[in-house]
Amino acid sequence: MKNRLTQLLLETKKNRKKIFCAYMTLGYPTLTHSIQVIKALEDSGADLLEIGFPFSDPLADGPTIQRASQEAIEKGIQFQDFFKAMRLLRKNGLKVPVLLFSYFNPIFHYGVSRTARELFEVGCEGAIVPDLPPEEGRDLEASFRKFNLSLVYLVAPTTSHDRMKMIAQRSSGFVYYVSLRGVTGVRRALPHDLTSNLKVLRSLTNKPILVGFGISTPKQARQVCRMSDGVVVGSAILNAVRKSNGRMDGIKKFTRSLVDSVRSAE
Amino acid sequence: MKNKSQRRYCHPNAQGYFGDYGGQFVPETLSKALDELCSGYARLKKSKEFHRELNNYLKKYVGRPTPLYFARNLSKRLNRNLKIFLKREDLCHTGAHKINNTIGQGLLAQYLGKRRIVAETGAGQHGVASATAARLLSLECDVYMGSEDIKRQALNVYKMQLLRARVLPVHSGSMTLKDATNEAIRDWVTHVDGTYYLLGSVVGPHPYPTIVRDFQSVIGRETLKQLKEETGGRVDFLLACVGGGSNAMGLFHPFLNHKVQMIGVEASGEGLSSKRHAASISKGSPGVLHGMKSIVLQDQNGQIKLAHSISAGLDYPSVGPEHAFLKQIKRVSYKTASDQDALFGFHMLVEEEGIMPALESSHAIGYLTKHAQEFPRGSVIVVNLSGRGDKDIDIIRKFKQVPISAEVNEK
Incomplete structure (x- = not known):
């Protein structure tokens, strides 16, 4: 069965295109404003969206x-605002695939199968849950499978080869590679072991690899796309939102610059 | 009850679960570090040399075994022929049970080849104990502490600085222990290769709840032995305060296969029906926080609520997964004591025994004092006096307007 995400992954693979994934909290x-930003991200060319549901202890x-x-x-x-917002966005013509990005507790509290x-x-096409490694993810995975949703697992620079294989196999849709040891946020430079780690992961899986954490500039996005199937940018977009004073043009301009640089790596 | 207590207690399972609770809900970056910790600890646990070294420190540096003191005056005061014993963890070096764990884990950090430890602290007791162990074992030490707690516990901040630890203020969230723990984990994620995360309670991802429990179990093991001398081994009740739950777990765990009732006392702050309490087990629901599935205080959206207690060491919005499990199987009963109960307990112990307990431990004393009539006549009761009260004197002075002695004398 196909959903928007699998469709996107198939097409990008066929046409050797790269994926630009934008994150927004x-x-x-405000709720209204964030929904406008999400629409603007699509309008500016984002291929995939991660919509973050905020958690008190991220x-x-x-x-x-x-x-x-x-x-x-x-x-x-x-938590229900997420579903309401999604419904509204789809009604208003949002076409790109969307993944929920949240920590496990809000999902667990709402109910795994209900979510x-x-x-x-x-x-919505699935979810990324950064504090849910595959060992703890079986219930959510089973519920997601029932509805043809993707639970995307993360691989980190510290992940062993055997474990990479296991995670890539269990991850649904694509594999999310965490570029660095640390938390999300803008960094000056890319980690030096990124190239070699991505080579290893590439040799272990045929699934698309998207790279996130610490990628904030068009230049970094292009570099990363040359060694992967796409990038995720989050904190840099939030910074643009913070600076935008309620206007969309700055956010759009920044997103477009990221999209362009991703396209130039194709 | 009989059958249950006769079945041998053996938890957690290989995945780090105590029944439904525990596990490893952590960012992938930490998986390797937790694996190394599991296997490193399993190896070290079998090493005779390690136990010799640890026991030597516990005896000559920490001052163990700590006495099991028969509180004659308090027993008399509460009537009913109760025999109340205090396990004097307040006499440990640095003034609380926390050091049992930090020396154990400090040695583990050394064994794993880590040069730096990072820790979280609420009241500052675990921070001081970590900084102390770091000095002793020549490790670098950074302690995360909520900026709110830094204000409340200035003395411990200065002590940590004297011990050459860096105290890093945390301004996010509620600016207390919960947020300090987030920040310590984020630091660990960032510096995972060379840094050891020295967790201070029986919380967090597997294997921490087990490691901390094992290092704190020395409290219960000594108590078992000491009771043989004092009462011929008879004991009816064990009492301890519960924040994250390390002192309680340390006392309870060696007794889990024995016939004895256990009571964990949580902080109900300004009252269970108020929003300002820290009674995670009594008022919480299953959830995931700081890498573990346990019982947490949360709102209808799964956001973690703020906990409140007069004692900075108890205001944690969750509890160790093993406590959640012991509650589920009804092996331990969990009760509460309010800020006022704790203050009452503090003054009671000072007046009757000349001992100033930490506000954390005062919750256990306060509960016992308030509910003494509910214990069967002649019960033998052990209370874990987990720490001494010096650090809390300023807070106690502020509340002293209440004419406590008058109240005590009336009863």
Whole structure:
């Protein structure tokens, strides 16, 4: 069975294209505004979207996403807002595949199978849960499978070869490679072992590899795309949102510059 | 009850689960470090030399065994022929049970070849104990502490600095222990190759709840032995305060196969019906925080709620997974004591025994004092006096307006 994500992955593979995935925290700076930003990200050429549902204790995130999450929570975002927002976005013509990005507790608290069913119903393609390694992910995986949703697992620079193989096999859709030892956020340079690690992972799986964490500039995005199937940019987009003063043109311009540089790596 | 207590208690399983609770809910970057920790600890546990070294430190540096003291005056005061014993962890070097764990894990860090330790702290007791172990074992030490706690516990901050630890203020979230723990884990994720994360309670991803429990179990093992001398081995109740739950687990664990009732006392702060409490087990629900599945205080969206207690060491919005399990199988009962109960317990122990307990331990004393009438006549009760109260004197002075002695004398 095909969904928007598998469709995208097939097409990009066939046409040797790269994937630009944009991350945005739902509810930051307000719910309405974040929904507008999400639409703007698609309009600017993003191929795939990660919509973050904020969690009070985001272990894998650096200051930018932490702050955005905290603000969104303080403004009263509800887990159900995610489904409402998705429904609205699809109704208004959002076409790109969307993955929920959240920590496990909100999902666990809402109910694993209930989350899966509602994600499917609102036209979401799956989820990325950074504190859910495959060992703990069996329940969510099973529920997702029922609804043809993807649970994307992460591989890190510290992951052993055997484990990489296992994670790549269990990961649904693509494999998310965490570029660095650390949390999300803008970094000056790419980690020096990125090339060699990606080579190893490439040799172990045929699934597309998207690289995230610490990628913030068009130049970095292009470099990373040359060794992978695409990039995820999050904190840098949130920074653009913070600086935008409620206007979309700055966000669009920044996103377009990232999209262009990804295209230039094709 | 009989059957249950006769079946041998043997948890967690290989995946680090105590029944439904535990596990490893961590970013992938840490998987390797946790694997190394599991296998390193398993090897070290079997090493006679390691146990010799640890025991030597516990005896000559920490001052173990700590006494099991018969609190004659308190027993008399509470009537009913109760025999109350205090396990005097307050007499440990650095003033609390925390050092049992930091020396054990410090040696483990050394064994794993790590030169730097990173720790979280709430009240500062674990921070001081970590900084102390780091000095002793020549490790570099960074301690994350919520900026709110830094204000509340200035003395311990200075102690850590004297011990040449870097105290790193955490301004995110509630600026207390929960956020310090997030930040310590983020630091560990970033410096995972050379850094050892020295967790201070029976919480976090597997194997931490087991490692900390094992190092704290010296409390219960000594108590077992000491009770033989004091009462011929008879004991009816064990009592300990529970924040994350390390002192309680240390006392309880060696007794889990014995016939004795155990009571964990959580902090109900300004009251269970108020929003300001830290009674995770009593008021929480299953959830995932800091790498473990346990019972957590959370709202309807799965956001972690802030915990509150007069004692900075108890205001943690979750509890060790093994406690969640012991509650589930009804092996331990979990009760609460409020800020006022704790203050009452503090003054009671000072007046009757001349001992100033930490506000954490005062919750256990406060619970016992308040509910003494509910214990069967002649019960033998052991209370874990997990730490001494010097660090809390300023807070206690602030609350002293209440005419405590008058209240005590009335009863």
